[in-house]
Amino acid sequence: GENVEQHPSTLSVQEGDSAVIKCTYSDSASNYFPWYKQELGKGPQLIIDIRSNVGEKKDQRIAVTLNKTAKHFSLHITETQPEDSAVYFCAASRGYGGATNKLIFGTGTLLAVQP
Amino acid sequence: NAGVMQNPRHLVRRRGQEARLRCSPMKGHSHVYWYRQLPEEGLKFMVYLQKENIIDESGMPKERFSAEFPKEGPSILRIQQVVRGDSAAYFCASSLTSFVDTQYFGPGTRLTVL
Numbered sequence: 001g002e003n004v005e006q007h008p009s010t011l012s013v014q015e016g017d018s019a020v021i022k023c024t025y026s027d028s029a030s031n032y033f034p035w036y037k038q039e040l041g042k043g044p045q046l047i048i049d050i051r052s053n054v055g056e057k058k059d060q061r062i063a064v065t066l067n068k069t070a071k072h073f074s075l076h077i078t079e080t081q082p083e084d085s086a087v088y089f090c091a092a093s094r095g096y097g098g099a100t101n102k103l104i105f106g107t108g109t110l111l112a113v114q115p
Numbered sequence: 116n117a118g119v120m121q122n123p124r125h126l127v128r129r130r131g132q133e134a135r136l137r138c139s140p141m142k143g144h145s146h147v148y149w150y151r152q153l154p155e156e157g158l159k160f161m162v163y164l165q166k167e168n169i170i171d172e173s174g175m176p177k178e179r180f181s182a183e184f185p186k187e188g189p190s191i192l193r194i195q196q197v198v199r200g201d202s203a204a205y206f207c208a209s210s211l212t213s214f215v216d217t218q219y220f221g222p223g224t225r226l227t228v229l
Contacts, residue, residue, distance in 0.1 A: 044158065
């Protein structure tokens with residue numbers, strides 16, 4: 001069935017360092033890959049997404065890369081700050097019109113940025 | 116510019132009672148998704164609805180759970196005869212279209228079953 005694996009489950013970095021989170025998906029029909037940040041007691045907040053026709057996307061300190069051949073995508077956060085500390089989830093979706101757009105989520109990465 | 120709204124934010128029920136969770140999508144959005152997050156776990160898809168239609172309920176438990184999104188008013192997730200295993204955070208998301216579109220999440224309803 002559809003599955004998204006996410007690694008690592010926990011990640012501790014020093015402020016100013018980079019953080020990388022990796023995900024692998026099983027459904028070759030997936031074509032939409034969002035990343036969400038979830039702070040304690042809150043709902044997931046979209047931070048960046050990438051569609052299958054693009055290999056890389058960047059938004060200030062955040063970037064996502066996609067390798068469709070390997071069915072692998074990654075989140076890169078540069079110059080980390082304490083406020084980046086949260087749980088990060090990757091997800092994958094088929095997302096084609098007329099059918100389900102459900103997101104299949106990874107298991108999450110708890111990122112701790114040490115001041 | 117209100118986002119996705121969910122109420123109540125916290126709900127306590129005793130075993131055997133009914134829980135009703137409400138979700139109002141973002142303005143202009145007609146696609147609603149419900150996800151469940153068990154303690155220390157990721158989010159699991161439950162159901163996808165458009166106005167007056169259930170499009171995909173492949174993640175819904177076969178018994179006790181139902182969802183609706185009427186022509187007027189919020190989407191409702193109903194859990195009948197709750198059990199302790201239903202204790203979780205339930206999140207609603209909405210999107211503008213169904214075609215590779217961003218899903219925006221609400222703050223969630225945290226259900227505790229005593």
